[in-house]
Amino acid sequence: MSLLLRQFLGFILLVATVGLATCQSIIKAEPVADVEAVFPVTVTK
């Protein structure tokens, strides 16, 4: 296997594993999307 191909494969593997794990970690940290869940608004009729 040529050095360039080896390094390219290594790069892909690193980006895939480290990138995926860290990005999934953000998603699991669950950024607040539902504003009403945090600041319940009571609507009076």
Add this chain to the structure above:
Amino acid sequence: MKTPLTHYRKPKQFISNTLQRYSPRGLLLYFLPMALIPATIIALGKGNILGIIVNASGFALYVFAAWCLRKGLQAETALADSPITRTPKLPLKMLAAIITALATGLIAWLGAQQTFPVAMMFAGGAFLGMYLSYGFDLRQKKKIADAQGYSGDEILRMLEESSLIIRSIEQANDKIRNAELNQRIENICAIADRILAEIESDPRDIRRARKFLNVYLDGARQVTEGYARTHQLTQSGQLEQNFRNVLETIESVFQEQHQKLLEEDVFDLDVKIEVLTTQLKREGIL
């Protein structure tokens, strides 16, 4: 006439070190875990203690791994330039790969909440990625051929010791606050490095250079270290002038030594050409 400071040639190894220091190789590992910074902040905002610990420690592990990797790559370049260079005690690139795998497994398991076997696969993938991208540390040192009754290992050891002496002269030089003297000492170190490189490329020079390695080089260190210590205590013009005179002498001796090694090479080549010419004449080719 004084030589302008800019006319001094920088030793090869300094240029190489500078290039390696600013090389982008290995920087990827600093950038990849950037997502952990917002992840930590979000975990902090939500009061998720486990999230804070996992993401923050994961980020710290990646940064440490990146530091180890860069140091390992620098050591590898220095070793490729010269076999005299000492290898780091720890296999830094291997250490970086292990830490990266550990951090990735940790983040995947506790941060991304994957199952343990899947987190292990993440760790394995990261380890393999590190190996394929950067390889592992070269622990095998280059060999130097036996010469003049010395084994290759003996010659390598002598060169290593001499290289350490040159480095300690440089360290002492850092403590001296005089640009002119600093430049002279740097020049002496550069010549000494060139002499070592000469011996390294042709170990037969070792016998002729022994006096240089044992006497002059060590003398230069003692004088430089002594001056670095004493000039901070006393501001004596006479002391400075004496030191300057000694440095001039050392520089001329070193240059002479280097010249001798080069001339001997030319002499060797002349002899070889003469022997070859005689042989060709005898064979009737010339």
